[in-house]
Every structure is written in C-alpha cells, then in structure tokens.
Amino acid sequence: MKSSELSSEQFEIFKRMIYDMAGIHMYDGKEVLVKARLAKRLRALNLDSFDEYLEYLGQDSSGDEITQMINVLTTNKTNFFRENKHFEFIRDRLLRELQSERRPLRFWSAGCSSGEEPFTLAITLFEHLPEIHNRDIKILATDISTKVLDKARTGRYTRESVNDIPSALLNKYFSRTRVGDKDLYEVKEMIRRVIKFARLNLMGPWPMKGPFDLIMCRNVMIYFDRDVQKTLVMRYWDLLRPGGYLLVGHSESLMFVGQKFRYIEPAVYQK
Numbered sequence: 001m002k003s004s005e006l007s008s009e010q011f012e013i014f015k016r017m018i019y020d021m022a023g024i025h026m027y028d029g030k031e032v033l034v035k036a037r038l039a040k041r042l043r044a045l046n047l048d049s050f051d052e053y054l055e056y057l058g059q060d061s062s063g064d065e066i067t068q069m070i071n072v073l074t075t076n077k078t079n080f081f082r083e084n085k086h087f088e089f090i091r092d093r094l095l096r097e098l099q100s101e102r103r104p105l106r107f108w109s110a111g112c113s114s115g116e117e118p119f120t121l122a123i124t125l126f127e128h129l130p131e132i133h134n135r136d137i138k139i140l141a142t143d144i145s146t147k148v149l150d151k152a153r154t155g156r157y158t159r160e161s162v163n164d165i166p167s168a169l170l171n172k173y174f175s176r177t178r179v180g181d182k183d184l185y186e187v188k189e190m191i192r193r194v195i196k197f198a199r200l201n202l203m204g205p206w207p208m209k210g211p212f213d214l215i216m217c218r219n220v221m222i223y224f225d226r227d228v229q230k231t232l233v234m235r236y237w238d239l240l241r242p243g244g245y246l247l248v249g250h251s252e253s254l255m256f257v258g259q260k261f262r263y264i265e266p267a268v269y270q271k
C-alpha cells in the first residue's frame with residue numbers, strides 16, 4: 001500500500017492509540033485529517049507506508065515517536081486575547097475579588113498550546129492587579145504537545161500572531177528582536193517570570209496540588225468524549241480553591257456533564 005492510502009483498519013488503530021494516550025476522540029470522518037498529519041511523520045522518517053509507520057512505532061521503546069505522533073495529531077490553534085470576554089471577566093470580577101488578598105495567587109492554563117493564552121492572562125494581571133510586583137503570583141501553563149511548548153518557551157511571535165494585541169500593550173510587554181531574517185516580538189522577562197511551562201497529559205497523573213484561583217481549559221475538552229470530560233471536570237473541581245473559577249471555551253458547555261459548578265456566565269463556572 002502506498003503512503004497516500006490509509007485503510008479503515010489503519011485509521012482504527014491510530015484512532016485507538018490517540019484515544020488511549022491523549023483522550024482525543026477522532027470522530028469518523030477525520031480520516032483525511034489524520035492521514036495528512038501522519039504523512040508528515042512518514043516523510044520525516046522516510047517511510048513508504050502507514051504499515052511501516054505502525055511497525056516503527058511498535059519498535060520505538062524510547063517513546064519519542066509517540067511524542068512526535070501526538071505533536072502532529074493535536075490541534076493547537078490559539079491566539080492572543082482569544083475569546084476576550086474571559087479576560088474582561090478576569091479584569092472585572094476575579095481581580096476585584098483578589099485585589100485585597102495577600103496570599104499567593106495561583107493560575108493554571110491547561111492546554112496552553114504555544115503560550116498565547118497564559119501570556120494574555122499574565123498581561124491582564126500586570127495591567128489590572130494593583131501592586132503586582134509585591135505579590136506572589138504563578139501561572140502554570142501545560143500541554144501534551146512538546147512542539148507547542150518549545151515554541152511557548154521562546155516567547156517569540158510573528159507580526160501576524162501579535163495582531164490582536166492592542167499596540168499600547170504590545171509596546172509595554174514585548175520587545176522586537178531579529179532572528180535570522182525574521183522580525184519577531186518577544187515577551188518581556190517580567191511577564192515570562194511568572195509563567196512555568198510544563199508538559200502534562202491531562203489523562204495522566206497531575207503532580208501539582210493546587211489550590212488554584214483560576215483554571216482555564218479552553219478549546220481542549222471539545223476533543224474529548226463525554227466520559228473523559230466528566231472525569232476532567234471533577235478533577236478540576238478538586239484542584240480549585242472554594243470560590244475559584246473554571247473557564248472553558250465558549251463553544252464548550254458543562255451543562256450536560258452533570259457537575260457541581262455554579263454557572264456564572266457563558267463558559268465561566270465557579271466552585
């Protein structure tokens with residue numbers, strides 16, 4: 001079989017693997033997408049067919065190729081100030097509630113992709129939380145994909161990807177830098193300092209104890225089925241401080257998941 005062909009049996013095997021490893025449910029009809037994304041790995045490894053690739057995966061005891069496979073099969077679309085209503089909510093409600101708190105403040109961006117979400121959160125905190133420099137603030141930013149985390153850790157973005165950042169904030173929190181033949185915008189150290197990027201599979205154990213004041217898990221659970229969503233939402237509950245908030249993507253809804261959270265406004269829930 002040529003590399004351009006992915007049989008339904010092979011699709012089923014990859015579908016099962018990505019579900020077992022990452023909880024991602026590839027609905028039928030995703031064959032074309034899966035094939036196009038896995039074809040990148042075939043090219044990188046110089047393999048001729050998906051059978052050869054499956055054999056390669058089976059023999060790879062290091063787990064490196066599984067990591068690469070997850071990197072190509074995840075959807076990482078994101079941008080700065082995405083679903084800006086959430087950042088308005090953080091400014092107008094959460095930060096008002098937290099402004100007189102003197103305790104450490106903890107935030108988690110779960111499924112942070114290439115960093116735009118946690119960086120936007122940090123900028124919002126710097127803009128609207130009084131005396132931020134005297135506070136103990138940490139943002140944990142996690143993802144399963146090593147590729148996006150590598151990008152996030154550079155803190156460097158192209159002109160197009162900073163388009164949604166108001167120019168005053170761009171000037172204040174980014175510096176321009178030239179890398180090779182590209183002009184890039186680099187997040188300043190004061191912002192980077194409060195964020196820790198780490199690889200974490202939401203399906204696996206979570207080493208952190210919390211409690212968090214805010215968990216953002218936006219546009220991640222859409223890739224999971226109901227059972228996985230339900231389990232995740234219960235685990236978020238356990239890690240939130242009472243009164244803490246869970247933000248999900250605006251196209252996601254916890255309505256059907258049967259959870260204990262209090263609905264605040266679209267895509268905002270409180271413990």
Ligand SMILES: C[S@@+](CC[C@H](N)C(=O)[O-])C[C@H]1O[C@@H](n2cnc3c(N)ncnc32)[C@H](O)[C@@H]1O
Nearest residue numbers: 022074076077078111113144145201202218219
């Ligand atoms: C579409 S992006 C969303 C990024 C950001 N939260 C936003 O809303 O702009 C979804 C991210 O979830 C990550 N993801 C998918 N399955 C995951 C899992 N099992 N554990 C951790 N991250 C996962 C993907 O790698 C991807 O970067």
